[in-house]
Structures are given as C-alpha cells and as structure tokens.
C-alpha cells in the first residue's frame with residue numbers, strides 16, 4: 001500500500017480530475033463514464049453529500065448522493081432521469097430521502113477499507129439530518145449469464161433468487177444486501193448501460209430506523225457516532 005496519507009472528506013471542484021480518472025477506471029465504456037462538466041455540476045448541486053477517499057491527492061473511492069422524493073425515483077425510467085444525467089440538477093436540499101448517484105472504488109480501495117469509510121461518513125450525515133430512506137439503483141451483473149442457463153425463467157425470478165445462505169444470488173445485490181439495502185422497490189429496464197445486467201437496474205432501499213432521533217445524534221460527538229455506526233455495520 002502507498003505510504004501517502006489516506007483521507008476521507010467531501011469532494012471539492014479541484015478534485016474533479018482525479019474523480020474523473022477514478023470513474024473512468026471503474027466504468028469501461030464511454031456511455032457509462034461521467035465527464036468533468038458532470039462532476040463540477042454534481043458538486044455544485046449536492047456537494048454536501050459527496051465524499052471521496054484519497055491516497056495523497058488521488059481518489060481511490062467515491063460516493064455521491066442527492067436529495068430526492070420517493071415519487072421521483074419511482075416514476076423515472078432511468079439513472080439519467082433520476083440524476084439529470086449525473087448532474088443532480090434536481091437534487092432537493094434537506095430532503096429526508098436520498099438517492100445514491102454513484103459509488104466507485106479501485107482494487108486498492110479494499111485494503112484501505114475505503115468504501116466502509118465512505119459509508120460511515122454518509123451514515124453520520126444521515127443520522128444527523130434524520131434521513132429516512134436511502135435509495136440506489138444496482139446493476140445485476142449476473143443476469144445475462146443466468147438467463148442463458150435458465151431460458152425458461154424471467155428477470156423477476158433472478159432478482160428475487162437467493163443462494164443457500166438466503167442472500168441474493170446476484171453478486172451486486174448480495175453486496176448491497178450486506179450493506180443494509182434489503183428492500184427491492186422496483187426493477188427498471190433500460191436503467192443504465194451495463195452489458196452483463198442487460199441494462200436492467202434494481203432500485204433498492206434502506207430505511208434508517210433512527211430517523212426520528214436526529215436531535216440526539218446532533219448532540220453526540222462525531223467519534224462516538226463513528227463507533228456506533230461501526231458497531232451497526234458489523235451486526236446488521
């Protein structure tokens with residue numbers, strides 16, 4: 001691991017080049033990748049809920065969130081529509097509902113627990129703001145292969161399929177399930193360009209059971225909140 005300092009903080013406009021580089025590392029096709037303009041706009045529109053983990057000045061993981069309404073998420077057909085092509089122009093400040101615009105991490109990020117660090121920052125903010133629901137649209141990268149083997153079956157069966165351990169069959173749904181996103185809210189066709197997922201996206205939702213307790217969380221010092229969140233992340 002690089003010996004440079006690892007930091008987690010809100011992103012700022014001067015981070016845009018490294019954020020673009022990270023995005024282009026995790027998303028391989030042009031139609032999946034965001035450009036500098038998109039990141040600049042996103043930071044302008046919802047920068048208070050966008051964080052990244054850095055090694056020195058290089059971003060190794062990032063998490064972007066915007067304020068939404070349930071209706072907006074449900075009625076939109078695609079990631080482009082929900083997020084205004086990634087710019088988050090329609091982000092609602094102080095909304096009690098969040099939508100995860102994007103999560104990205106390099107291979108190196110795992111060694112630095114980078115995604116856990118990002119989730120913790122977001123959780124601190126969510127507890128203090130009394131956020132009730134967090135939505136995200138997950139790809140389902142196992143779909144194409146599964147449908148080839150199960151020609152008589154459909155998309156719904158795949159999305160709800162479980163392994164013997166009772167966790168989702170799809171690796172990314174499984175990943176988010178472990179992060180607490182357990183409720184499948186909607187399946188959207190042509191959600192986001194992703195070959196292995198046949199462009200489908202699954203809208204998942206996490207409910208914050210403590211959303212009514214924001215005043216109490218505002219009184220707690222950050223280090224204590226971090227400890228509580230760490231405990232919950234281990235045992236949810």
Ligand SMILES: CC(C)(COP(=O)(O)OP(=O)(O)OC[C@H]1O[C@@H](n2cnc3c(N)ncnc32)[C@H](O)[C@@H]1OP(=O)(O)O)[C@@H](O)C(=O)NCCC(=O)NCCS
Pocket residue numbers: 026027102103104105106109110115136137138139141171172175
């Ligand atoms: C999703 C992402 C941020 C997770 O990063 P991470 O927390 O460091 O975790 P990993 O990438 O090591 O994945 C953790 C586990 O989830 C599974 N997983 C997550 N996303 C997956 C995917 N797209 N395809 C296959 N497996 C996936 C992995 O198999 C892995 O399982 P393992 O622990 O048994 O090896 C990272 O994989 C990434 O940047 N992916 C590309 C962009 C993306 O899909 N973003 C999310 C859009 S909603």
